[in-house]
Amino acid sequence: MRRIQPTIFQRFFRTETAGGSVLLLFGIAALVLANSPLAEAYERLWQIRLTFGIGEHSLSLTLHQWINDGMMAAFFLLVGLEIKRELIVGELASVRKAALPIAGAIGGMVVPATVYWMCNMTGQNARGWGIPMATDIAFALGALALIAPHAPAGARVFLAALAIVDDMGAVLVIAIFYSHALAWDALIVAALIVGVLVGLNAMGVRRLWPYLLAGIALWYFVHESGVHATVAGVALAFTIPTHTRINAVEFSRKARDFLARFDRTESGDSLVLTSKGQQEAVFAIEHASKAVTAPILRLEYALHNFSAFVVMPLFAFANAGVRIGGPFRHAEVAIGVLLGLIIGKPLGITAAALGAVKSGIAQLPSGVGWSSLLGYACLAGIGFTMSLFIAMLAFDETGPVHAAKSAILAGSLLAGIAGTVILRIVSRFRDE
Numbered sequence: 001m002r003r004i005q006p007t008i009f010q011r012f013f014r015t016e017t018a019g020g021s022v023l024l025l026f027g028i029a030a031l032v033l034a035n036s037p038l039a040e041a042y043e044r045l046w047q048i049r050l051t052f053g054i055g056e057h058s059l060s061l062t063l064h065q066w067i068n069d070g071m072m073a074a075f076f077l078l079v080g081l082e083i084k085r086e087l088i089v090g091e092l093a094s095v096r097k098a099a100l101p102i103a104g105a106i107g108g109m110v111v112p113a114t115v116y117w118m119c120n121m122t123g124q125n126a127r128g129w130g131i132p133m134a135t136d137i138a139f140a141l142g143a144l145a146l147i148a149p150h151a152p153a154g155a156r157v158f159l160a161a162l163a164i165v166d167d168m169g170a171v172l173v174i175a176i177f178y179s180h181a182l183a184w185d186a187l188i189v190a191a192l193i194v195g196v197l198v199g200l201n202a203m204g205v206r207r208l209w210p211y212l213l214a215g216i217a218l219w220y221f222v223h224e225s226g227v228h229a230t231v232a233g234v235a236l237a238f239t240i241p242t243h244t245r246i247n248a249v250e251f252s253r254k255a256r257d258f259l260a261r262f263d264r265t266e267s268g269d270s271l272v273l274t275s276k277g278q279q280e281a282v283f284a285i286e287h288a289s290k291a292v293t294a295p296i297l298r299l300e301y302a303l304h305n306f307s308a309f310v311v312m313p314l315f316a317f318a319n320a321g322v323r324i325g326g327p328f329r330h331a332e333v334a335i336g337v338l339l340g341l342i343i344g345k346p347l348g349i350t351a352a353a354l355g356a357v358k359s360g361i362a363q364l365p366s367g368v369g370w371s372s373l374l375g376y377a378c379l380a381g382i383g384f385t386m387s388l389f390i391a392m393l394a395f396d397e398t399g400p401v402h403a404a405k406s407a408i409l410a411g412s413l414l415a416g417i418a419g420t421v422i423l424r425i426v427s428r429f430r431d432e
Contacts, residue, residue: 020142023385026313027320031409034321046318059220067318068392071311073219073233078307079167080237081300088242091161099362100353101158105165107352108380109133112344119336127394128333128404130173132340132411134386137163138312139412140379147379147420148427151372154365159376162349170386171234178393179227186225190232193218197239206241206295228393240299245291258284312385319388322405330403337387337404341411342418345381350374375422381415383408 033042046064053059061069083092092098112132120126140163144151197214205211215236223229246254258281265277272278290298353373356362364373387408395401 020136020138020140022309022313023136023138023316024142027316027384027409030317030319030321031324034323039321039323042321059223064318067314068389069223069229070219072315072389073230074303075307075311075315076171076230076233077215077237078233078300078303079164079171080234081240081296081303082164083168083234084238084240084242085296085300086161086164091157092165096362098161099356100364101161102165103352103356103362104158104162104349104377104380105169107348107350107355108135108162108166108345108377109169109348111348111351112340115344116336116340119332119339124395125330125333125336125400128336128391128400130170130177130390131337131387131394131404131408132344132381132383133166133173134170134383134390135163135166135345135380136382136384136386136412137167138308139382139384139416143379143382143416143419144376148375148423151423152365152367155368155372155376158365158368159379162380166380167386170390171231174228174390174393175231178390179231182226183224186221187227190218190221190225190227193221194235194239197236201239201241204241204243206243206245208240208295208299211236211240211295237296241295244294246288248292251288251292254288255285258288315385315389319392320384320405320409322402322409324406330400333400334403334407334410337391337407338411338414341381341383341387341408342378342414345415346374346377346418349377349380353377369426371426372423375419375426378415378419378422381418382412383415384412387412 030042033039036042046062046067048063049060050063050066051058051060086092091101113129116132117126117129120128137160140159141156144156144159148155193214197211197218200210200214215232218236219229219232222232222235262278262281262285265275265281267275267278272282350370350373353362353364354370357364364370368376388405391401391404391408395404
């Protein structure tokens with residue numbers, strides 16, 4: 001029986017769900033270590049300082065900073081690539097298709113931020129308003145796969161597109177509100193590098209290494225400018241080419257010709273090694289495959305596993321270590337984050353989606369009703385990675401960060417439970 005190859009979205013969904021499981025394991029490991037006799041060693045580990053460069057032209061950061069500022073730039077590069085692809089050919093490529101996830105994402109950012117702000121209107125605590133805005137796409141899709149493995153395809157696409165739009169909002173929030181005092185000389189150099197990247201794209205350069213080399217320089221100068229360095233990843237993503245040397249029709253014709261040559265030059269022993277004609281055909285097919293594959297897809301494909309199974313688990317391991325017990329301070333921060341994730345998120349997403357559908361600019365995906373949409377909206381309250389990231393930017397190592405982290409973990413867990421209960425109830429009534 002012929003095996004059906006998975007679509008790009010199916011591969012994306014599988015990678016994110018598997019990555020969510022690994023992410024959960026590393027998050028639990030961090031919690032266990034932070035509350036064990038090894039807690040002090042765990043904390044000291046992240047303060048190890050690593051220096052790269054020569055003399056005055058060097059950058060010295062702690063291991064924790066290299067993960068949060070350096071490795072997370074690769075995650076944000078992937079986020080930028082996904083956003084760009086969705087805007088060009090995906091679920092955000094047309095107003096009709098994009099209206100529902102965009103409306104849901106906006107509601108899912110504004111309402112949680114407002115809920116948090118109502119609990120923390122003044123002082124240092126007010127800086128945390130961006131924490132409950134975020135959705136962890138890996139955990140959300142992973143939870144959906146476990147809770148509702150037979151959910152309609154439209155539901156999975158809606159949740160993924162909503163999380164991607166949510167990431168767009170998070171990038172803007174980080175760039176505008178969570179950057180430090182600007183060093184304009186470094187920022188000007190960063191802008192010039194972006195200009196070079198745009199120029200490479202305009203000249204039709206399709207090899208990835210010039211973009212990646214320039215991207216490393218861009219990351220350094222963005223870091224030195226005071227804008228958070230991960231923004232460099234998104235800026236780089238939007239300059240990666242989407243065009244191909246040949247189109248699908250031309251590739252199909254060439255591939256068939258090369259396969260015919262491959263068959264004609266079979267030497268009789270089924271060994272490509274002994275047939276020069278087959279070797280040439282194989283290399284020609286490989287060359288044609290590269291010519292028909294857009295650079296943005298090649299880079300996105302290369303980054304997916306690295307991001308899902310290396311970057312995000314390391315980030316969780318470095319940042320999810322919260323000590324349980326002891327005196328609990330800054331309760332208002334914890335309450336704001338908790339209410340934002342478990343009430344603000346589903347309320348904002350559902351209300352905005354309802355407004356978009358009733359106004360006629362959007363429609364619900366096939367097989368998705370309002371009750372099940374509320375369940376998916378609850379899953380979007382699983383903030384974890386992005387929420388932890390924004391919490392670190394908002395509070396750094398100050399007192400409120402402990403309360404924020406505790407609330408993120410608790411809120412994400414409760415949001416997942418709420419989504420599970422609602423989707424199971426909806427499924428049971430549908431089956432009866």
